[in-house]
Each structure stands twice: as structure tokens, then as C-alpha cells.
Amino acid sequence: MTVPPTNGNAVLPQAIDLSHHLNSLSRARQPSPLKFLFKYAAIPNLLSFAGGVPHPSYFPFHDTTISAYPFTADPSSFPSNPTEGDLLPLLLPKYGSKGNDLATALQYGASTGHPTLVKWAREFTQEIFKPAYGDWEILLNDGNTDAWSKIVRLLLEPGDTLLTEEYTFPSAQAAWIPLGVTAVPIKMDEHGLRADHLSKTLAEWETTRPGVRRPKLLYIIPVGSNPTGSTMPAHRRQEIYDLAVEYDIIIAEDDPYTFLQFPQYTVGDKTAVVPQSGEDFKKSLVPSFLNLDTQGRVIRLDTFSKTIGPGFRVGYFVANPLFTERLLRSTEVDSQAPSGWSQAILASLLTTWKNSGYLHWLSNLRDQYTLRRNHLIDSLASSFDLRPAGSTAIPNAEGLVAFLEGSEIPVFSFVPPTGGMFLWLKFYLTESPNFKSFSAEEDPEQAFMTHLFEELATKATILLVPGAYYSPWQGKDKTTTAARGEELGVGYFRVAYSMATNEEMEEGVRRFEIVIRKEWEL
Amino acid sequence: MTVPPTNGNAVLPQAIDLSHHLNSLSRARQPSPLKFLFKYAAIPNLLSFAGGVPHPSYFPFHDTTISAYPFTADPSSFPSNPTEGDLLPLLLPKYGSKGNDLATALQYGASTGHPTLVKWAREFTQEIFKPAYGDWEILLNDGNTDAWSKIVRLLLEPGDTLLTEEYTFPSAQAAWIPLGVTAVPIKMDEHGLRADHLSKTLAEWETTRPGVRRPKLLYIIPVGSNPTGSTMPAHRRQEIYDLAVEYDIIIAEDDPYTFLQFPQYTVGDKTAVVPQSGEDFKKSLVPSFLNLDTQGRVIRLDTFSKTIGPGFRVGYFVANPLFTERLLRSTEVDSQAPSGWSQAILASLLTTWKNSGYLHWLSNLRDQYTLRRNHLIDSLASSFDLRPAGSTAIPNAEGLVAFLEGSEIPVFSFVPPTGGMFLWLKFYLTESPNFKSFSAEEDPEQAFMTHLFEELATKATILLVPGAYYSPWQGKDKTTTAARGEELGVGYFRVAYSMATNEEMEEGVRRFEIVIRKEWEL
Structure with a gap:
């Protein structure tokens, strides 16, 4: 495993000065004066009466063993009555033991995070994402929601x-809307955010938005976009990164689904997924913006929520050292550090599995979600006539079009x-006779989609998420489909395939078809 | 156990309308539109494709047993080789088990917190603190640092x-200083913050601070004050609460040390501490501001950091429902929820111990810190001549005065x-011949105390915390002892007795005495 280059590395460039991007709040943060005391900790024979912390011998826990599975376990069928060899016991030893004992984990910890976990994250980031500058840093946080909120601040x-x-x-929007920040949405296609529209938006800024401050931050979920499911290929990323350099923009790469990248779906393809080696799995991943x-203008957000468990509430920033230092000051006064239990269990699991094991686990997990995706689309194909968009005459259609x-x-x-x-799912409303009955509404598209949502929820008893929830907030004068300049005559739903069983997907699609026929058939 | 009164309770008053206290950020927060979907969750036979969450069957953990101690265990001497009866195994069962299984804990959870833990906190708050209004609520957070930061926001x-x-x-100051907020410090005595000075400050506000916005929030650590160690008795609390009502002030009661309340120290008293029953322990506690x-104008911050372990990063707000609702909106977009491991382990420990057991544990723990306090003061008494302040002629002296x-x-x-x-420790500098050598400094008190700190750290190799760190930030024009209007000719150190052993305390005091003699003797 390659140790990442340090500040002194001459091969890779160092981050450029991006301090003008800090807002007034983050500029004003000071280190706690108590941190000043740390430099005395190395004095030999020092007796410290400084730390106001509980004595770790009083934490009421003995040697504790967390029962994890080995990385080779099949996530779709963990043994229900495991034998010894089926399990991976992770020992968290009691206070007084050598090494990373439980009492250390349950004490106040460094806001930089559990040292073993930080070291793991550094090495893993170097191995998988290979940042193109030298002095990037890792800073733990409480998961990507916490992380994005900290970037906003x-x-x-x-x-x-x-x-x-x-x-x-x-939920990402909910962090910035109360600040009075408004979104400038950039058009997407099957490869995600469109570089041509980003370029046009930035080039024409002064003429289309006279007097409005230029944006300095791009928020993006470039793999398995929430909600569109698109994954951005390397060439598109380069175009966007080049624009970020040209227009001095910071990219917040929120990437929880990065290890759930699937092969293309093919209608009717019943080939089972095949587990990959760690090296092949790595090669299958699109490169991170990192x-x-x-220049150090990407803040990458990684999390264990989709790969180990969201309840850990642990993730990490990868960013330039100026930003991680300011984020650390913020961390010291809010979350302080992720849970010691979460950090100790993750550190133990990941160092025991090792990176090759974790990649094996991720490859298996990715396959589970690939099968889920396949099954949902296969189910749709059994109720609808799915045709390649190119074979239809529908404007702007991509992927597959479902006909009754x-x-x-x-x-x-x-x-x-x-x-x-x-x-x-993008719905074509103009062919629905019922849509016409909403034409007098202020926002006919949204009114019809709300109606359709209600029909699906209460008649078909299937719950989807209305697409309007995902339209970025652009201010109080842009709350309708038309005012936002969005395509008219269409509407959207987001359908999650992560929780339903195969049988539930099949049954859900059958119920869905009944409502759709009622709404679309003459 | 009494269930707290609900909104419909006619016996206790409801919180008054305090909505004018919310700042513009917290007013502007909106619930996530996704929350709107929750109301459909009760539809019979519903198939949900709404939640974008990982499937809990993929969390790589089997039935896990956390090895806790029973509440009867002596925190000063947990068994090093425990037998079965010495331990309290807390089972966190795997995905698919009945009840609060591990997979539920490791999934995305409600931002309101783990239901069992919330219920425990409600019942415990009612039993111990008995709020005087009816519609108070509990909201979990990531510990008091996180909680205070959320109150600032x-x-x-x-x-x-x-x-x-x-x-x-x-560290509490570090949350508000970057906002450009300045402190108005209120004088303290041995009972904590002085009501007479608070009253005077508020009554004379317009004349002493013309044009300055009146304060609307009081931040206070009323038990075992950090740094002064004072605990505020009930009568003083009532005076302060009455002023809060008169001047429409919100009280943030940061109370991590509430269960570490000690009996008075008596010089030379070698009586061993005696464990109390839960009822006697409860009676020994001063009442909370709650x-x-x-009226619902107290926001109480409780935490498990000093009683179970800081690494859990779990605490909870007790506050009026308007504030907890706004704090919940904030929680949804930052910390989201405390760690599932932390919450599940705490919920299991506390419901297994039960409240009577937890009180037993707290009583024992309190005794450990009482013994530590006693030993540190006893050690000082062996090196210095400690006299009651009243027997000396020193102005403003309280408690015990140490003479060479x-x-x-x-x-x-x-x-x-x-x-x-x-x-x-309050030092009398004017008797130190060395202090005079600092008289030309901008801030002689701080310069001498920094010198003394350095001498103690590098010559005596004992580390204390300089008292200046605890002077509240009042703005750039008040950075010296004189400019802040603080007492001249004195300086402070904070000495923690939570971590050092008895032997280290004795050795530390011996080393301390050597430096003090050098600085104070002619």
C-alpha cells in the first residue's frame, strides 16, 4: 500500500491558496486555548492536572467482543446459526489493556478522529482515489449529512x-435554504450534470443574472445520483473540473454510492452477477473528482452509511489542509468527534478485513444492489413494453420508454x-386524458403528479417519492414547474429498490400498472 | 414511576410563547419534504419504494453481546478477572430479531432518537428534575458540546x-465568539453566579450599554462550575429564574456534573464516604432550573459523558416543544442522530440497570470524585497552612486561604x-516580589500568571490550566485584566482532580510548593 505523499512531496503539486473561499464565520474561528496545553504533554515526568475528563477506569464496560462477519460472508445470506468459523470476533479490550482499548474509545477523543481509522482512511483514499495533489488531509465527521452541513457553514x-x-x-437543500441561499440548477443527462450547460451558465452569468454574486460552490452526487441514478463518466468530470478551475469553483463531491456502481442494464439479460477480484473491482470504478x-478545490465526502451501516454516523472529508483545519475548528465546537463505539468498531473491522477484504465485501454488496436494480426493471418490463428511447419519436427521451x-x-x-x-421515472403527462383536467391549476404538472402520487399511495398502496421534492430551491418567485423553466408536460417519481424484496417489486409493479392504465387509457 | 404530564394536563402550566427568541436561521428551517411521506406509512398493505436506505440484512454483524458491569459494581475496583456473576451482558441481537435489534440501531434512525432511550430520558427527567410546566420535550443530541452549538444556532x-x-x-465560548457575539460576565461567589449582579446588570443596561441589544440568553454551568467548582443552591436559582422571567431571558442550563455533587469539605475529615440509597441520593441533589x-424558558443539557463515558457522544435537551421542534429541524440536517451503537448500548444498559440501579451507580461514582476532591485538598493542607477565609483580613477571600x-x-x-x-485557585500576586517585575507589562496579572504557568510546567513539570482561558470574550477592547474590569493583583489556575492518582496528587503538590516558595518568598 502506498503511503500518500506528504507536504514535502515534490512529485505532486500542493493545494493552491483557496482562503478567499472561506466565509466570515469560518474565518473567525479560533483554536480552543486548551489546545495550547497539548504542546506540554511531551514533557518527561509531567503530572497533568489540566484535563477535566472522567477517569476511564470508571467506564462500566469489560472486554467486549463485537460479532462481525468475515469479508467473505455473502451479504445476501449470512448464516442464521453461525459456527465459530462463520464469525469474525472483534475484541474491544477493557481499560488498562495495551493498544486501542475500549476505555480510550469511550474517553473524549481527538476531533481529528480515531488514529487507526484516520490512518486507514488515508491509505484507502490513496489506494482507491489517488488525489492529484500532495497535501490533502483526512478529517472524520458524523456522516455526509453532518459533513455537508459543515461545508455550508x-x-x-x-x-x-x-x-x-x-x-x-x-435533505442537502435543507442545510442551505434557511441561510437564504438559492440554487442555480444545472441540466443533467444520462451522464449526470451537463458540462455544456454549466459552461453556458457561468459564461453568461453577468448578462442573465446582473448584480447576483457568482456561485463559488458546486454540490454534486456524481455516482448513483440521488434521485436520477446517473453516474458521471471520467470525461465529463474532466470537463466540469476544468470549468471549476476556470471559474474558481469549489466542488463538494458527495459520494455515498461510490461503491455501488453497476454494469449497464440490458433488457432480459438474466446473466448472474459475477464477483470481481479487488483489482478488477477497483478498475470498475469511475475516478473520483479527487x-x-x-489544485485542492474538491472536498470529497465519504461515508460508511451505504457500505457498513448508517447508524455508525461516521464519514470523512478528503480536502486541502486549509479547509480541513477550518472544518476541525468547527468540529471541536459541535459534533466534537464521532461516537467512540462507532469509531473503534469500524477501525477494528476495517483493519481486520484489510483493504483487499473490504474491496471483496464491497464487490459482493454492489452485486446485491445490481440484482435489485435488475429485478425492478425486469418487473417493469413484464408489465410495460420497454423500448429504447432512440427507437421512439419522443423529444428528450433517454434510456428506455415504457408504453402501455x-x-x-x-x-x-x-x-x-x-x-x-x-x-x-419521467412521466409523459400530455397523453393522459386526466392531466387535461388539471390545466387550470397554477402548476398543472405538480398538481397532476400529486394526484398520481395520492392514487398510487391510497389505491395501489405503493409509496413513491414525488419528483418535485428534488427540484432545487431557487427562491420564492420560482416555485412552479413553469417559473423554474423546467420542461412542461412531464413529471417525475423516484423509486428506491434498496429495501423491497423481489416479490414486493413484482407486486408493486402490478399495482402500479393498474393505476397507470386508469390514468392514461382513454 | 410517574409518566410526565402531556399537553392536555391541567395541573401544570404549559410553556408560554417564546417564539420571539428564535433567530432568523432557526425560524427559516423547514421540515424535509420527505417527512411528509411518513403519514402514509400506516396504510395497510403498503409497499414502500420511498426510502433510499441500505438493506439492513447487509449490515455485517451477528448477535453481539456488550460486556457491561452491573450497577452494584464498585467503580474504583472492577474485577480484573470477572466471573459470570460479575458481568452484565447486554445482548444486541442481529437483523430479523424481535424488538430493538442491532440492524434497527445501525439503520438510519429517527432524529428524535432511539425510542427506548427517549422514553428512559423522559421518565428519568420527571423522576429526578420534575419540571414545573407540563409540555416539555426530550430531544437527543451528540453531547453537550453539540447541544450548546445547536442552541447558539x-x-x-x-x-x-x-x-x-x-x-x-x-469550548462553549468557541461556539459563539466567531458569530461576533460578546459576553456580559456576571460576578460569581461561592454559590455561583450572583443574582444581585445579574439584577444590577439588567436594570442598568440602557445606561451602561446604550444602544447595545439586550441579552436574551444566559449560559450557565450551575453544578460543579467549570472552572470554579461551585454549585448553586436552590434559593439562588429562584432569584435568577425570577430575573429571567422579569427580563425575558432564556436559561441554558449546561449540567454535565449534576450527579457529581459533593458534601462540604472539612479540613482533616477522614470519614470515608458512605453510599446512599437512591432516594437519599436524589434528596442530596440541588433542584435543576427545570x-x-x-414558563418553559430553561433549556436543560444532560449528558452521559461524565457518568457513563464521553465517547458515547450522547446527551439530550429538555426544553419547551417550540424549541425542541426547531432543534429537531437543525438535527435533521447536521448530526442527524447520535450513533446507533451508542444509543442501543445506552438504552440497553439503562433499562437493564433501571433508574434505581443507575442512581446507585451514580451515588458510587459521586463518592469516587468526592474522595478525589478530598485527597487533593488534603494534599494541599500538608504543604500549606490552610485557614478559613473569615479568619484572615484578605478582601474578597472565600473558602480557605493557603499561607506558606x-x-x-x-x-x-x-x-x-x-x-x-x-x-x-485564586492567587494573591501582590505579595510575590517577582510580580513587581511584571508591572510594566500591558497586563501584569496575565504576564505573571503565564510566567508562573511556565515555571510550573517546565520546572515542576505539573500542568495546570491558566485562569485567563476562562475569562469570557467581551470584544477586542477588553483583552486585559484591567480592561475587563476584573480584580487586579490576583490570578487563577484551574486544577482538575479527575485523572491523577492519590500519589500523583501528593507528588504534584510537593512540586507545586517548591515553585510557589521560589516565587513568593523574599
Whole structure:
């Protein structure tokens, strides 16, 4: 395993000065004066009466063993009555033991994070993502929600604009909307955010938005986009990174689904997925924006939520040292550090599995979600006539278009997702006779989609997420489909395939078809 | 156990409308639109394709047993080779088990917190603190640092003033200083913050601070104050609460040391501490501000950091429902929820111990810290001549004054702490011949105390915390002892007795005495 280059590395460039991106809050943060005391910790024979911390001998826990599975375990069928060899016991020894004992984990810990876990994250980032500059740092956080909130507090000022994907995660929006920040959504296609539209938006900024501050931050979920499921290929990333350099933009790469990248879906392909070696798995991944980042303008957000468990509430930033230092100051006064239990268990699991084992686990896990994606689309194919978009005359259609069987009425289309947990269905409303009855509404598209959502939830008893939730907030004058300049006559639902069983998918699609026929058939 | 009154309770008053205290950020927060979907969850036979969450069957953990100790275990001597009866195994069963299984804990959880833990906190708060209004709520957070940071984001606007104790916790300050908020410190005595000075400060506000916005928030650590160690008795709390009502002030009661309340220290008293029954232990506690709060203007911060372990990163707010709702909106977009491991382990431990057991544990733990306090003061008594302040002629002295043995030179005084982890030493500098050599400095007190700190750290190799760290930030024009209007000719150190062994305390005091003699003797 390669140790990442340090500050002194002459091969890779160092991060450029990006301090002008810090907002006034993050500039004003000071280190705690108590940190000043740390430099005395090395004095030989020192007796410290400084730390106001509970004595770790009083934590009421003995040697504890966490029962994990080895990385070779099949995530789709863990043994229900495991024998000794089926399990991987992770020992967290009691206070007074050598090494990373439980009492250390349960004490106040460094806000930089559990040293073993930080070291793991450094080495893993170097092995998998290979940043293109030398002095990047790792800083642990409480998962990507916490991380994004910290980035908002690091960079955005009230009234700023923010570049987002055309459709983006509502919970991420909830962090910046209350600041009075508005989104500038950039159009997407099957490869994610469109570089041509980003370029046009930035080039024409002063003429289309006179007097509005230029955006300095792009928020993006480039693998298994939430909600669209798209994964951005390398060439598109390079185009976007080049624009970020040209227009001095920071890229926040929120990448929880990075290890859930699937092969293309083929209609009717019943080939089982084949586990890959760690090396082949690595090669199957699109490069992170980090891998293009020669200047340190990418803040990458990694998390264990989709790969080990969201309840850990542990993730990490990979960013330039200026940003991680300011984020550390913020961490010291809010989350302080992730849970000691979470950190100790993760550190033990990952160092025991080793990187090759973790990659093996990820490869198996990715296959599980690939099969889920396949089964949901296969189920749709059994109720609808799915045709390649190119074979139809529908404008802007990508991927597959679903027609009612035995008719020429297109109902919806979708791009089979190449990552993540979601199918993003685009509905063609103009062919629905019922849609016309909403034409007098202020926002006919949204009114009809709300109606359709209600029909699906209460009549078919299947719950999808209305697509309107993913339209970025652009301010109070842009709350309708037309006002936002979005395509008219269409609407969206997000369909998650991560939780339903195969049988539930089949049954759900059958129920879905009944409502759709009612709404679309004359 | 009494179930707390609900909104419909006619016996206790409901919280009054305090919505004018919310800042613009917290007012602007919106619930996530995804929450809207929750109301459909009760539809019979519903198939949900809404949640974008990993499948819990893939979390790589089997039935796991956490090895805790029973509440009867002596925290000063846990068995090193325990037999079965010495341990309390807490089972966290794997995915698919009935009840609170591990897979539920490791999934995304409600931001309100683990239901069992929330229920425990409600019942425990009612049993111990007995709020004086009816519709209070519990909201979990990631510990008091996180909690205080969330209160700052809930209530304070840039440029606001904040009421604090005369000496307060630097890490709490680090949350509000970058906002441009300045402190208005209120004088303290051996009972903590002085109501008479609070009253005077508020009554004379417009004349002493013309044009400055009135403070609306008081931050206070009323038990085992950090740094002074003082604990505020009930009558003082009532006076302060009445002022809060009169001047419409919110009280943030940061109370990590609430279960570490000690009996008075008596010089030379070698009586061993005696464990109390749960009922006697409860009676020994001063009432929380909650117990006086008929209007819902107290936000109480409770944590497990000092009683179970800081590494859990779990605490909880007790507050009026308006504030907990706004804090929940904030929680959803940052910490999201405490670690599932931490919550599940705490929930299991506390419900297994039961409240009576937890009180037993707390009583034992309190005794350990009482013995530590006693030993540190006993050690000081063996090197210095400790006299009751009243028997000396020193102005403003409280508690005990330490004279160099065989001399009439008073060096420092302290009030034996009645809670927490700290001794707060007040040094009389004017008797030190060396102090005079600093008289030309901008801030002679701070310059001498920094010198003394360095001497102690590098010559005596004992580390204390300089008292200046605890002076609240009042702005750039008040950075010296004189400019802040603090008492001249004195200085402070905070001494923690939570970590050192008895032998280290004795050795530390011997080393301390050598430096003090050098600095104070002619």
C-alpha cells in the first residue's frame, strides 16, 4: 500500500491558496486555548492536572467482543446459526489493556478522529482515489449529512448562490435554504450534470443574472445520483473540473454510492452477477473528482452509511489542509468527534478485513444492489413494453420508454441506473386524458403528479417519492414547474429498490400498472 | 414511576410563547419534504419504494453481546478477572430479531432518537428534575458540546450579547465568539453566579450599554462550575429564574456534573464516604432550573459523558416543544442522530440497570470524585497552612486561604468544590516580589500568571490550566485584566482532580510548593 505523499512531496503539486473561499464565520474561528496545553504533554515526568475528563477506569464496560462477519460472508445470506468459523470476533479490550482499548474509545477523543481509522482512511483514499495533489488531509465527521452541513457553514454566506444538479437531494437543500441561499440548477443527462450547460451558465452569468454574486460552490452526487441514478463518466468530470478551475469553483463531491456502481442494464439479460477480484473491482470504478484535482478545490465526502451501516454516523472529508483545519475548528465546537463505539468498531473491522477484504465485501454488496436494480426493471418490463428511447419519436427521451402494452401511448421513460439505489421515472403527462383536467391549476404538472402520487399511495398502496421534492430551491418567485423553466408536460417519481424484496417489486409493479392504465387509457 | 404530564394536563402550566427568541436561521428551517411521506406509512398493505436506505440484512454483524458491569459494581475496583456473576451482558441481537435489534440501531434512525432511550430520558427527567410546566420535550443530541452549538444556532444573532458566568468554559465560548457575539460576565461567589449582579446588570443596561441589544440568553454551568467548582443552591436559582422571567431571558442550563455533587469539605475529615440509597441520593441533589421553570424558558443539557463515558457522544435537551421542534429541524440536517451503537448500548444498559440501579451507580461514582476532591485538598493542607477565609483580613477571600507554612504570606485561596472535577485557585500576586517585575507589562496579572504557568510546567513539570482561558470574550477592547474590569493583583489556575492518582496528587503538590516558595518568598 502506498503511503500518500506528504507536504514535502515534490512529485505532486500542493493545494493552491483557496482562503478567499472561506466565509466570515469560518474565518473567525479560533483554536480552543486548551489546545495550547497539548504542546506540554511531551514533557518527561509531567503530572497533568489540566484535563477535566472522567477517569476511564470508571467506564462500566469489560472486554467486549463485537460479532462481525468475515469479508467473505455473502451479504445476501449470512448464516442464521453461525459456527465459530462463520464469525469474525472483534475484541474491544477493557481499560488498562495495551493498544486501542475500549476505555480510550469511550474517553473524549481527538476531533481529528480515531488514529487507526484516520490512518486507514488515508491509505484507502490513496489506494482507491489517488488525489492529484500532495497535501490533502483526512478529517472524520458524523456522516455526509453532518459533513455537508459543515461545508455550508464553511463556505456559504447568506444570500449566496449555489450550483447544484438539476435534481438534488432535499435533505442537502435543507442545510442551505434557511441561510437564504438559492440554487442555480444545472441540466443533467444520462451522464449526470451537463458540462455544456454549466459552461453556458457561468459564461453568461453577468448578462442573465446582473448584480447576483457568482456561485463559488458546486454540490454534486456524481455516482448513483440521488434521485436520477446517473453516474458521471471520467470525461465529463474532466470537463466540469476544468470549468471549476476556470471559474474558481469549489466542488463538494458527495459520494455515498461510490461503491455501488453497476454494469449497464440490458433488457432480459438474466446473466448472474459475477464477483470481481479487488483489482478488477477497483478498475470498475469511475475516478473520483479527487483524481483530477491538481489544485485542492474538491472536498470529497465519504461515508460508511451505504457500505457498513448508517447508524455508525461516521464519514470523512478528503480536502486541502486549509479547509480541513477550518472544518476541525468547527468540529471541536459541535459534533466534537464521532461516537467512540462507532469509531473503534469500524477501525477494528476495517483493519481486520484489510483493504483487499473490504474491496471483496464491497464487490459482493454492489452485486446485491445490481440484482435489485435488475429485478425492478425486469418487473417493469413484464408489465410495460420497454423500448429504447432512440427507437421512439419522443423529444428528450433517454434510456428506455415504457408504453402501455398493446398501445402506442408512452407513459414514462427512465435511464437504467448505473449506481446507487434509485430509478428516476419521467412521466409523459400530455397523453393522459386526466392531466387535461388539471390545466387550470397554477402548476398543472405538480398538481397532476400529486394526484398520481395520492392514487398510487391510497389505491395501489405503493409509496413513491414525488419528483418535485428534488427540484432545487431557487427562491420564492420560482416555485412552479413553469417559473423554474423546467420542461412542461412531464413529471417525475423516484423509486428506491434498496429495501423491497423481489416479490414486493413484482407486486408493486402490478399495482402500479393498474393505476397507470386508469390514468392514461382513454 | 410517574409518566410526565402531556399537553392536555391541567395541573401544570404549559410553556408560554417564546417564539420571539428564535433567530432568523432557526425560524427559516423547514421540515424535509420527505417527512411528509411518513403519514402514509400506516396504510395497510403498503409497499414502500420511498426510502433510499441500505438493506439492513447487509449490515455485517451477528448477535453481539456488550460486556457491561452491573450497577452494584464498585467503580474504583472492577474485577480484573470477572466471573459470570460479575458481568452484565447486554445482548444486541442481529437483523430479523424481535424488538430493538442491532440492524434497527445501525439503520438510519429517527432524529428524535432511539425510542427506548427517549422514553428512559423522559421518565428519568420527571423522576429526578420534575419540571414545573407540563409540555416539555426530550430531544437527543451528540453531547453537550453539540447541544450548546445547536442552541447558539437556535437563538443568537451576529452581534448579540450573551450573559455568562464570570468565568466560563472556553469550548462553549468557541461556539459563539466567531458569530461576533460578546459576553456580559456576571460576578460569581461561592454559590455561583450572583443574582444581585445579574439584577444590577439588567436594570442598568440602557445606561451602561446604550444602544447595545439586550441579552436574551444566559449560559450557565450551575453544578460543579467549570472552572470554579461551585454549585448553586436552590434559593439562588429562584432569584435568577425570577430575573429571567422579569427580563425575558432564556436559561441554558449546561449540567454535565449534576450527579457529581459533593458534601462540604472539612479540613482533616477522614470519614470515608458512605453510599446512599437512591432516594437519599436524589434528596442530596440541588433542584435543576427545570424544577422552577413554570414558563418553559430553561433549556436543560444532560449528558452521559461524565457518568457513563464521553465517547458515547450522547446527551439530550429538555426544553419547551417550540424549541425542541426547531432543534429537531437543525438535527435533521447536521448530526442527524447520535450513533446507533451508542444509543442501543445506552438504552440497553439503562433499562437493564433501571433508574434505581443507575442512581446507585451514580451515588458510587459521586463518592469516587468526592474522595478525589478530598485527597487533593488534603494534599494541599500538608504543604500549606490552610485557614478559613473569615479568619484572615484578605478582601474578597472565600473558602480557605493557603499561607506558606511558617509565614503570614497568603498565596492563594479556594472554595472547596461542591461538585464536578475542578479546584479553582485564586492567587494573591501582590505579595510575590517577582510580580513587581511584571508591572510594566500591558497586563501584569496575565504576564505573571503565564510566567508562573511556565515555571510550573517546565520546572515542576505539573500542568495546570491558566485562569485567563476562562475569562469570557467581551470584544477586542477588553483583552486585559484591567480592561475587563476584573480584580487586579490576583490570578487563577484551574486544577482538575479527575485523572491523577492519590500519589500523583501528593507528588504534584510537593512540586507545586517548591515553585510557589521560589516565587513568593523574599
